[in-house]
Every structure is written in structure tokens, then in C-alpha cells.
Amino acid sequence: MSFKSFAAKLFADYIYAKTQKWAQNPVETQQKVFRELIEKAVNTDFGRDHNFTDIKSFEDFARRVPIRDYEQLKSYVDEVVKGKENVLWPGKPLYFAKTSGTTSGAKYIPLTKESMPYHIEAARDAILHYIHETRNSDFVDGKMIFLQGSPELDEKNGVKLGRLSGIVAHYVPKYLQRNRMPSWETNIIDDWETKVDAIVEETINEDMSVISGIPSWVQMYFEKLREKAGKPVGEVFKNFNLFIYGGVNYEPYRAKFEDLIGRKVDSIELFPASEGFFAYQDSQAEKGMLLLLNSGIFYEFVKANEFFEDNPRRYTIGEVEIGINYVLILSTNAGLWAYNIGDTIQFTSTKPYRVIVSGRIKHYISAFGEHVIGKEVEEALKEAMQDTNVRVNEFTVAPQINPEHGLPYHEWFIEFENEPTDLQGFSEKIDDAMRKQNVYYDDLIAGNVLRKVVITKVPKSGFDNYMKSIGKLGGQNKLPRLSNDRKIADELKS
Structure with missing residues (x-):
């Protein structure tokens, strides 16, 4: 050694x-971080505009x-x-x-x-x-x-x-x-x-x-x-x-x-x-x-299914629950205040507080009220690939609201490294996994509002070529897993 x-x-x-x-x-x-942030910024323009001198509590x-x-x-x-x-x-x-x-x-x-x-x-x-x-x-x-x-x-x-x-x-x-x-x-x-x-x-x-x-x-x-x-x-x-x-x-x-x-x-x-x-x-x-509670950041959490309501409740660290999808809100020692970063998280533990990133509040599919999030599609793909030799390079999902024939559906664009021998069976595995995770999606399939998942194969390097076409190949750029519209889907189709 x-x-x-x-x-x-x-x-x-x-x-x-x-x-x-x-x-x-x-x-x-977190209370200590909160007090330090308020005290430090009390004489800034933002602090004066929002009466930081009168802030004694989170409320x-x-x-x-x-x-x-x-x-x-x-x-x-x-x-x-x-x-x-x-x-x-x-x-x-x-x-x-x-x-x-x-x-x-x-x-x-x-x-x-x-x-x-x-x-x-x-x-x-x-x-x-x-x-x-x-x-x-x-x-x-x-x-x-x-x-x-x-x-x-x-x-x-x-x-x-x-x-x-x-x-x-x-x-x-x-x-x-x-x-x-x-x-x-x-x-x-x-x-x-x-x-x-x-x-x-x-x-x-x-x-x-x-x-x-x-x-x-x-x-x-x-x-x-x-x-x-x-x-x-x-x-x-x-x-x-x-x-x-x-x-x-x-x-x-x-x-x-x-x-x-x-x-x-x-x-x-x-x-x-x-x-x-x-x-x-x-x-x-x-x-x-x-979750780093001692790093100059005060965290708030808003339930994702309430986020777009008027005045949704804002939770602090002692009030959160395991398994709920929360929008992450930050106040930081870089001067961001009650800032919506756009990420959604779920707690996996409260002793200590551990989280997973479940998606983006703007990256979801709810064209039919199904409220599908990134974590669900990732889990569904993982489950479908289990015990197979299927390998996936990249994927994204979008709703098809107006198909030429039949019911609407969720379209999965997948670039395979190793393709499944039975593509239809693979898509059904994905669909089953989605239904197990998301009760709204399950109801839509059972009620014949949606038909099952449809997979569209993307050729090798197809996603890289798409990212290059929009000037976002490499670096910190990431392909959205989900879109509630067809903007990416239509580019991939073309």
C-alpha cells in the first residue's frame, strides 16, 4: 500500500x-443553514425587497x-x-x-x-x-x-x-x-x-x-x-x-x-x-x-402533483415522506432564493435523508392524465431487459395523440445495441412494467383510452446525430427521457 x-x-x-x-x-x-443565509443576505437588494429583516421563521x-x-x-x-x-x-x-x-x-x-x-x-x-x-x-x-x-x-x-x-x-x-x-x-x-x-x-x-x-x-x-x-x-x-x-x-x-x-x-x-x-x-x-444538508443550501420540497396549483404547500426536511415525488426548491449561498431547479426527487430513506432523482418537472407525459415520470420509464426498461441479452444505447418517450390508425399510445424511441428477438414481446414487457408502476396509465390501458406501448427503432448513432443537429453533443448536455409533445419525436422520425 x-x-x-x-x-x-x-x-x-x-x-x-x-x-x-x-x-x-x-x-x-437545516435551521442553522436557513438562519445563516437570511442573516448574510439581509442588506442585499433581494433581501431589502423581501423584508429579510422581518424574517424570523421559515413560515x-x-x-x-x-x-x-x-x-x-x-x-x-x-x-x-x-x-x-x-x-x-x-x-x-x-x-x-x-x-x-x-x-x-x-x-x-x-x-x-x-x-x-x-x-x-x-x-x-x-x-x-x-x-x-x-x-x-x-x-x-x-x-x-x-x-x-x-x-x-x-x-x-x-x-x-x-x-x-x-x-x-x-x-x-x-x-x-x-x-x-x-x-x-x-x-x-x-x-x-x-x-x-x-x-x-x-x-x-x-x-x-x-x-x-x-x-x-x-x-x-x-x-x-x-x-x-x-x-x-x-x-x-x-x-x-x-x-x-x-x-x-x-x-x-x-x-x-x-x-x-x-x-x-x-x-x-x-x-x-x-x-x-x-x-x-x-x-x-x-x-x-x-442529501447534503450542511452545504450552504436550504431545501424546500413541493409535491409534484400539487406543484402547478396556486400556492402549493412547501415542505421542509423534517416533513418529507419516503416515495413521494417532490419538486426540489433551493435557497443558496450563491444568492438563489426559493429557486425551482426543475428536478424532481424521491426520498429512499429519512435516517439519513437519501434521495433518487426521479425526473424533471417539465419532462413528463400526461397527455391523457397519466402523469408518467422519468423514473417510471427507466424502471420499466430495466425490468424488460432483465435476464435478456438486450442492450440499449439511448431512448426517449413521447405520446402519439393522433395516430393514423387505432388508439393513441406512448411511442418509445430506442436505439438498440442488441435488439430483442421478439420486439412485440419486449414492448409488452415494458407496458406491463409501466402498468404496475403507474395506476393512471394502467386505467387508461384497461379502459381502452390508450393502446399498449409502441417501439420505434432508432438507427445506430441516431441520438448522437440528433444532439449534434441541435448543437448539444457532449459536455453536460443530456437527452430528455420524456416529452409531453412530439418535438423530439418528429425530429427523430424525419
């Missing part, structure tokens, strides 16, 4: 013990500060982007994380000197919890690759600007710098396919032990690597035993990954976003990710 590996175990035990202190006192921890806050998304908070963010100080948070932010916008184009999410350390520490602590639990730390001596956006930063009115993953790249600890790949020159390549080709060339002869990134883009790297090497990834990198991912559910990709690698490897799930680092998988044995 190397000194670095030994030291990693000691540090992992220290961080685990430190985490337990706040994880075992969740309500008190006061909920009365004064409505839930907002980016578009509704944009007037404040625009002032920050122009260079004004003390708008949403004291002073100026350190960075703007630039993300894809909706109606207003690019979004600029502030990162402050208070919020930035938590982005770095959370990723570190996820790995340390893995070491604490498994006692496996040998991988720290190997090379590590992080598939991410370019670390090159622009500047806007004195504030540096870039993709979150590119910003975070500047904070890799010195003790990891020698192990980290790809090189700066490769990392700043803009074109994603060119970049992946360069990463393959740079890493193919290295001792890679940890690989991290969004599964769909790591899959492209693995495919190119296997093609060039002529053997599975696990033979190319004999010491590769840990995959770290976030952004999308790994389960639809797991079987394909194990084929590409040639064996199973451990994985750690992360839940990061430009707005904050919310959770990480703290145990290989437990379902869900530990």
Missing part, C-alpha cells in the same frame, strides 16, 4: 465521522419569497451580470456558470466564494465515503479521467464565465494533478467528437483507475476505445474499477457498460448542478444519495 493510499483511508474515516454529525441532526442542521420566508425559476429571477440576475454588487448575495460572484437556457437563451448561474468550496468538497467526499465503506483506496495511485467541458473561461464585467465542469477543473487538488487526465490541450478542444478521439489517443496506454462523466458521453469514449484497442475497456485498463457519474440514471446504460468493459465495476452516483452540489452516493449497500 502506498503512502497516498494509506493517507486516503485515514482522511476518509475523518470525513465520514464529520458527515455523521450533521446527518444525524438534519432538522437542526415568514415562505410568505415573503415566492417560488421562482430562472426566468422569474432573471431581473435580479441581469443586474449581477451587468456588474452590480450586493444584488442577490453580498459582493460579486466569483464565477458565472453558463448553462443552456429556455426562453431567454443562455442562463448565468452565480457561484460565490461561499458556494464554490462545496462543489469541490462534495465530489471529494463522495470518493472518501466509498473508501471508508469498501477500504479500497488503491485506485488513488492510478490515473483518473474526468470527461468534462472546456476549462477555458471567458469574462463578463469582471466575473469569470464558463461551464461548471470547466470551472471545477481549476480546483483539482494538487495531490491529484499528476494523476488527472486528459491534458489541458485536449480538454479545451471544442468539438466533442474530436475531443473524444484525442482523449482515446492520450489515455489508451495509461493505467486508468477511475473514470468519471455523464454515462452517455463516457459510452462514446468506451466505444471508440474498444474499437481502437480491439479489446474490452477492462483489458485496456486492467486497474479500472471505479466509475463516477451524474446527470442521468446509470441503470439503462449499466448492461451496455458491462459489455464494453468486459466485467463489473463499482460506481458512485453524484447529483451536481450549476446551482449547487446536492447529493452523492454515500454507500454501495443502500439505495439513494445522501
